[in-house]
Amino acid sequence: MSATxxxxxxxxxxxxxxxxxxxxxxxxxVADIELPxxxxxxxxxxxxxxxxxKAIDKRAALAMPGVHYVLDGAELAAATLPLMTGLxxxxxxxxxxxxxxxxxSGEWVAAVVADxxxxxxxxxxxxxxxxxxxxxxxxxxxxxxxxxxLVHEAHGSNVLLDKTFVWGEVEKDFAxxxxxxxxxxxxxxxxxxxxxxxxxxxxxxxxREMLDVHASIQMPRYADQIGxxxxxxxxxxRVHYDVDVGGSYGVKRGIKHTVLCGxxxxxxxxxxxxxxxxxxNMRGGDAHGPERLFDVEVAFDDQGIVRSMKMRALxxxxxxxxxxxxxxxxxxxxxxxxYKINSVEYRAIAVVTNKTTQDAVRGFGQGPxxxxxxxxxxxxxxxxxxxxxxxxxxxxxxxxxxxxLIPSGTTYDSGNYETVIGKVLADTGYDELKAERDRLxxxxxxxxxxxxxxxxxxxxxxxxxxxxxxxxxxxxxMDSCRINIDGxxxxxxxxxxTSSGQGHETLLGTVIGEVLQVDPEIVRVTRPDSLNxxxxxxxVGSRMAIMLGGAxxxxxxxxKDKLTAIGAHDLGIPLxxxxxxxxxxxxxxxxxxxxxxxxxxxxxxRNYHRMPEGFEPGLSxxxxxxxxxxxxxxxxxxxxxxxxxxxxEFHLLLIAIDPDLGTPEIVRYRLGHDCGTQINPKIxxxxxxxxxxxxxxxxxxxxxxxxxxxxxxxxxFMDYLLPSSHEVxxxxxxxxxxxxxxxxxGQKGSGESGYLGAPAAIANAINDxxxxxxxxxxxxxxKVSKLGDLIAEASSKKGN
Amino acid sequence: xxxxxxxxxxxxxxEVEPRTTLLDCLRDVLDLKGAHAGCEHGxxxxxxxxxxxxxxxxxxxxxxxxxxxxxxxxxGITPGPGELSPIQDAFCETHGTQCGYCxxxxxxxxxxxxxxxxxxxxxxxxxxxxxxxxxCTGYAQIVEAIALAAEHMRGVNRPPSLTK
Numbered sequence: 001m002s003a004t005x006x007x008x009x010x011x012x013x014x015x016x017x018x019x020x021x022x023x024x025x026x027x028x029x030v031a032d033i034e035l036p037x038x039x040x041x042x043x044x045x046x047x048x049x050x051x052x053x054k055a056i057d058k059r060a061a062l063a064m065p066g067v068h069y070v071l072d073g074a075e076l077a078a079a080t081l082p083l084m085t086g087l088x089x090x091x092x093x094x095x096x097x098x099x100x101x102x103x104x105s106g107e108w109v110a111a112v113v114a115d116x117x118x119x120x121x122x123x124x125x126x127x128x129x130x131x132x133x134x135x136x137x138x139x140x141x142x143x144x145x146x147x148x149x150l151v152h153e154a155h156g157s158n159v160l161l162d163k164t165f166v167w168g169e170v171e172k173d174f175a176x177x178x179x180x181x182x183x184x185x186x187x188x189x190x191x192x193x194x195x196x197x198x199x200x201x202x203x204x205x206x207x208r209e210m211l212d213v214h215a216s217i218q219m220p221r222y223a224d225q226i227g228x229x230x231x232x233x234x235x236x237x238r239v240h241y242d243v244d245v246g247g248s249y250g251v252k253r254g255i256k257h258t259v260l261c262g263x264x265x266x267x268x269x270x271x272x273x274x275x276x277x278x279x280x281n282m283r284g285g286d287a288h289g290p291e292r293l294f295d296v297e298v299a300f301d302d303q304g305i306v307r308s309m310k311m312r313a314l315x316x317x318x319x320x321x322x323x324x325x326x327x328x329x330x331x332x333x334x335x336x337x338x339y340k341i342n343s344v345e346y347r348a349i350a351v352v353t354n355k356t357t358q359d360a361v362r363g364f365g366q367g368p369x370x371x372x373x374x375x376x377x378x379x380x381x382x383x384x385x386x387x388x389x390x391x392x393x394x395x396x397x398x399x400x401x402x403x404x405l406i407p408s409g410t411t412y413d414s415g416n417y418e419t420v421i422g423k424v425l426a427d428t429g430y431d432e433l434k435a436e437r438d439r440l441x442x443x444x445x446x447x448x449x450x451x452x453x454x455x456x457x458x459x460x461x462x463x464x465x466x467x468x469x470x471x472x473x474x475x476x477x478m479d480s481c482r483i484n485i486d487g488x489x490x491x492x493x494x495x496x497x498t499s500s501g502q503g504h505e506t507l508l509g510t511v512i513g514e515v516l517q518v519d520p521e522i523v524r525v526t527r528p529d530s531l532n533x534x535x536x537x538x539x540v541g542s543r544m545a546i547m548l549g550g551a552x553x554x555x556x557x558x559x560k561d562k563l564t565a566i567g568a569h570d571l572g573i574p575l576x577x578x579x580x581x582x583x584x585x586x587x588x589x590x591x592x593x594x595x596x597x598x599x600x601x602x603x604x605x606r607n608y609h610r611m612p613e614g615f616e617p618g619l620s621x622x623x624x625x626x627x628x629x630x631x632x633x634x635x636x637x638x639x640x641x642x643x644x645x646x647x648x649e650f651h652l653l654l655i656a657i658d659p660d661l662g663t664p665e666i667v668r669y670r671l672g673h674d675c676g677t678q679i680n681p682k683i684x685x686x687x688x689x690x691x692x693x694x695x696x697x698x699x700x701x702x703x704x705x706x707x708x709x710x711x712x713x714x715x716x717f718m719d720y721l722l723p724s725s726h727e728v729x730x731x732x733x734x735x736x737x738x739x740x741x742x743x744x745x746g747q748k749g750s751g752e753s754g755y756l757g758a759p760a761a762i763a764n765a766i767n768d769x770x771x772x773x774x775x776x777x778x779x780x781x782x783k784v785s786k787l788g789d790l791i792a793e794a795s796s797k798k799g800n
Numbered sequence: 801x802x803x804x805x806x807x808x809x810x811x812x813x814x815e816v817e818p819r820t821t822l823l824d825c826l827r828d829v830l831d832l833k834g835a836h837a838g839c840e841h842g843x844x845x846x847x848x849x850x851x852x853x854x855x856x857x858x859x860x861x862x863x864x865x866x867x868x869x870x871x872x873x874x875x876g877i878t879p880g881p882g883e884l885s886p887i888q889d890a891f892c893e894t895h896g897t898q899c900g901y902c903x904x905x906x907x908x909x910x911x912x913x914x915x916x917x918x919x920x921x922x923x924x925x926x927x928x929x930x931x932x933x934x935x936c937t938g939y940a941q942i943v944e945a946i947a948l949a950a951e952h953m954r955g956v957n958r959p960p961s962l963t964k
Contacts, residue, residue, distance in 0.1 A: 015892055015893065015895070016892070016895050018900070019891065019892040019895060019896075019897050019900075020884065020892060021900070022897045022899075022900025022903045022904075023884060023888040023889075023891045023892060023897060023900075023903055023904075023907055024834070024874065024875075024878045024884065024888060024904075025833065025834020025835075025873070025874035025875060025878070025903075025904035025907075026834070027899075027900040027901070029833075029836070029901065031827075031833075031836070031837065032833040118817075118819070192935070193935065194899070194901070194935055195836075195838040195839075195844050195846050195899075195901050195902050195933060195934070195935050196836065196838065196846075196899070196901045197837075197838075244899070244900060245899060246836070246899050246900070246901030247898075247899040247901055247935050247936055248899075249935070275837075277840060278838070278839045278840060278841065500899050501897075501898030501899030501900065501936045502898070503898070682894070682895035682941070683895065685895075685940075685941065686895050686898055686936065686937050686938075686941055687898075688938075689937060689938030689939070689940045689941070690898065690934075690935070690936045690937050690938045691938070692938055693935075693937075693938035693939065694935070694938075716839065716841055716843070717839045717841065717843035717844055717933070718841065718843055722844075722933045722935065724930045724931070724932075724933060725926045725927075725929045725930045725932075725939040725942075725943070726926060726927075726930050728938050728939050728940075730922075730940070731938075731940065754938070
């Protein structure tokens, strides 16, 4: 089966099998799981941006009916190890409950266990904590200044990471370029904010020495990290992967919640459950996303050809490391976007502040980087008086130049950017769009066209870890599939992680059905628990279609090969003469001689005397799949191959802004999207539309805003605004398929599509709209209030 | 306190605290897990149930307030074990769901909409679901699901002479 050949089930418009249970309300979410004698946890949070914990008075809480226990940070810290961060920063320990010092408003300080969640919340209010407020810092640039408050005093500074990479002759290219431009761009602190909060149920069985964990989790090495932190063998941790996760997009990494509950169930002897309420989730769930300040300089010529770029990215990671510093690393693998930029200098700085800890967010830092790059492309066009589309087209990597090596050491697999853009423009007509913009302007509106041409690195080769922390030598990134045909011929395939809406069961069924030429619907997909699982990197880095799909493809081929060999042997013909088709093996030279599926199964399970010599009985295979193009570590000069595949998205939209209110309305939205072979078009479309909606939120509405006292002031859905159906316009998606040469079916990733370009396109459209007023805005989110004020100020100046 | 609730056509007598929300009562007391807690402050809509046929937030009312009214949950509009209603089937056909967390509420909102308006426009569908946040789909395939369900349901029971 070739990547470009005709498929039977792959790319067909098949239903998504998971949907049936969800439309009936029969998902198995963590809050639906009830264990006998299960108790409930609520947490007590610090009201200060930074404070020393002087005393915790638990007496009143413990005296309340139904209350079983109050846990503080001192007890937990004595019994457990700090959580893994991936950085060599031993003096920045992260723990589930604050120990001695709390470092952000909302940080968890104590946990109450009671018969019901309501009683636990009542008791949490009765706990009296004596705090000594400490100086704090909220702003990343202030955190860099010497002499200011230190978030972790023992660390000696607020800097967790400060690394500079130079790929190519940057200074020479800058000197040789007649034009330079610098731009400061800020990505505001937002996140993915799933509608289901994080939750975990932990249950310790002291007789079997087994910790059973059901959680709303999406995280690599979860079971390992639980075992390490609780100081129990990983063979005593059993994570149940058959829990449906109610949305994640990266952030469902409740390791601190899990270690807390794991400790409590071991301490107390009954199952405990912690389901975050929305306030706990937004304030103390440690699930914020990037807050990144870019200073970008680009060197180019009069034609707009970009020769070189210097990018400084300053990340405000919040109070503890989490996964955030590494989110400065992933964009290195696509640092030049879809453009032929000859050399790059990149400085990545991560500082701690007294804000909520971050975790992985859709795109792992790629969205902010794409924003910075795409804002630059527009500004280059602006200073040269060129069309922004034309500037991009002049810089694009062309189809015949792939595979294409970028300065930072990654080779892009494939692409046909000019064709995707051409397809989008063929239907929309760029001139027509400009005419519509000008017509809107004529009607007194502010109107602008926004473009973004962006890449989605996919496949999850996370060697940025080794790049940012040389102590890490991980070059293995894998996923696995086991397939079993049982004694009656029925097929079961396994996957070894949770899903949060990506349709992985459908993915497995489709790929296995395709290879074995059987109806995907008959392939049962199960999820063994962590102790019975093969390795999985979990659904991060837009990797599952590539990695789980790849593992399933290879496992299915192993089975097909075994079935073919059994058939050939039983037919008494050489293997080369045997033909596998639709589950039957026949003799190519005498097609009437054949062995049916049932006969092959009969031989494998019950007729060992008919099996080829040396074959294992039965029909069980497994495949552990290493990421394509992976397996290398960074060179000394900081170059490395990261993700194997690069999907492309081209956003073209028209925004009209009410000049009096500042309300932006997306009038037209057209997207060109190329993620190679689409295994399930319904899923790809859903991911892409969801990504665009999420991108609209990041661009216009969503921000974890803090006041000057360090209090998070957007901590409900009334002040942290998620786009509703009114805010998401109809989007016309134009598909194109440039297969990846590195994947089994030509597929690339699409789990982050839409989100990686929508904010940049929206920011560009708004800037195009307000440019006639002589103003610009380079800080996301561009809230209506901010935009309205800016326009009013500029208009009044202009009017004067 | 003891209250009588009529849920999915069955009269149930249950014991709840006065402060128990309808959502907690449905999930924890009546074991109807299809209504989900998302924000518990009335914004996300994941807890939506039908209250005398009208879509309401179960997190914003007490169980006791529902006494004497007809409550319908997603379990109540599912025809039978393993069987889907035309609306649920349409959500499957267009893939109007991903993680499934907001989905039962979306299905109920669609149910309420189509009971009143068998041929809604796109704008009417968008308006109907605008109180329910979906973080996965960007809404497009939900809107299409409801439009498709409406089309299918309009076709049901039509005289053959009127069916194209």
